[in-house]
Amino acid sequence: MKYQKHIFVCINQRDENAVRCSCGEENGTEIVARFKELIQSHKLKMKVRAQRASCFDICEQGPIMVIYPEGVFYGKVTPNDVEEIFTQHILNNQPVERLRLKFNKK
Template sequence: MKYTKHVFVCTNDKEAPKKCCGSERGMELVNAFKEGLKAKGLDIEIRAQRAGCLDTCGKGPSVVVYPEGVFYGFVTPEDVNEIIEKHLIGNEPVERLVIA
């Protein structure tokens, strides 16, 4: 397997009145994950990329980490480093952001 983990960030945009991750900082989160992983030298083993709808619109912006399949909701740029440190490096999900 080329990557040990994948981080998918919803960047989908939908018409109002439905909330959408794209307009709620989706691409900002993609870029924050990419920059954070690169700064730690992890971008060769962990990939972060944009994704279409993750079907968690009301809890967006949303992120899913594979292979674990852990979904995160209401993610902000300030949460990215915590997800990288605790989950992507430490293999411990950030419980306060996990979508049950």
């Protein structure tokens, strides 16, 4: 099955003495759960999937998430941002620019 949108949210948890931050400690699990609630309430379960992911290795920008097929990465996402991302990006195909991570192309 191919989803129209596939949401991956980092829930990686590091050791408490780790130098880098941890998306899992910064609400990653709560963010995934909120997306799943919205998918369910909008009856999009067969079209949109949200799931947990491991580290994207850009932890300093976390919590990190990415939406495919567009490949749009978001950083510093909070549970309060989920509804905006869902409405604007998932339902209306417009990335939320204030949270979007831009990468330098080589």
